[in-house]
Amino acid sequence: MSSGGLPSFERPPVIETVLGVQFDPLQEFRNAHLGAFWKFLGPAEWPKVTDAPTIDPQFERFGEAAAWQPRGVHLKISQDPSARLMMHNAAGDRMIQLQNGRLHYNWLGQIGGPYPRYTTIRPEFCRVLGRLREFLAGEGVGEPVPNQWEVTYVNHIPRGGLWNMPSDWTGVFVSLPGVAGRIESLRLESFGGEGHFEIEPQRGRLHIHLEHGRFGKDQQQEVLRLVLTARGPIPGDGEGDMLGAGLDLGRQVIVTTFKAITTDHAHEYWGLLR
Template sequence: MARPAHLPDFKNPPLEEVVLGVQFSAIPGYMSVFSHEVWGLFQATHPKVSEHPMLSPNFESFGGGNPQPSLQFQMGPAPTGSRQWFSTIEGNDLIQFQADRFVANWRKQATSPEYPRFEGISRAFEENLRKLNEYASTRFGAPLAVNQAEISYINIIPVDDFSDATHWFKLWDNGEISIENLNINFDEVVKDENAKPFARLKHHIQSVFSTDGSRKAFRLSLTFIGKPNSSDINGAMNFVRMGRERIVTRFGVITTEKAQSSWERLS
């Protein structure tokens, strides 16, 4: 899969993490005792394993007065157990699995290989998702039924002063205000060709500090989340690819030319 020529491209982007994920109906009959079988699907490339609390089901809803995701009633027993993390030795690639969720994270690290680009990340994600789908179909007689999908790009932009926000983002006109901290959130509803909402593009800009407090940065997160137009793997991957285009395009819109020059924009 080639990179679309119309998307902004950078030699040195401030990208810190990319997250691809799907939520699906709980695999019928799956219990935590089977988690070692799931790990076996990915153990060759992701030999490190740990346990974490489960993520709650999350659905984007539209049309009501409250724009926040709504709680959903579920038919049958709720998924139980824990969320498994399978990671590479370097720790830069992470797979998260629970009975109704599959998530992959690429994380920038000083000792890890260079950013494999979306094409490499999405190819690995799809291959691993299809492995899980085959396992669910063979072991439990039911393929994955995807009901939500998401993709996030998380950027860390080092700054000398938070009042320099205007140098990086096209969100206000000047830098005359002395900013102590910054936290901006806004969502955009995305509609299909029939003007029916099916996803949101979520924006979050936050001022952050390094662990020792000596360095400042802006954390820019862009997330595309919603319901694919079909519940199979192809539908999920089409949604993720659409989200990537929306996110990268929006990144080029809300960041300044000066910022993009510092990241060595190529196209």
């Protein structure tokens, strides 16, 4: 879990991080267990709870099976009564998401706010996972068997700092299709796109999604939203902490890619430390 020589910024534009594990659905798990787990954790520490649609299982596949596989997160809207429970802490900067087959741990921040490092968030996630294992064992539901790890970093780059007009985006990103150079008689107004990259050799996949829009509580903040998600398989016969190794790999790929696709000018603005 050591940061080693990984890129680090004094003021990174990250506003949310998510560490997650997907596990084989448990036959005896019921919606009632969601509320029971919340009480097991302690409503005083996690006072706000909301329901959400479940997220479909997601697997990173390679070879021919990967050519046309669905990308991104897919919410499940159906008559199935299963649910995803989202539990927020009192400060509003942490969230636990649980459904049968998936556990996510979110840090929720604000633009320009303090950012807890990965070395803080990962142990917190592991503690919650440990509590889930303890709860499930006590309820006789079974042992969760992880099959995929997942790491997401959400970055908001607001207008008025590094950029004021879309033509300024070349000062933020090293290269974007249609952004790198001016096209005669055309003026860039907006841009969005996504890319998907194998983490060689078939250890996982990095998904990059960039969009220009208005975000925030009142949809008033104009930003470039850059979401990097790394996800990969956990071998069923793996030895040791394969989940932890996957999370560390995902974080490594995300932070090195973020530095690689952004400019020296942006690095200076965010306070590149190494």
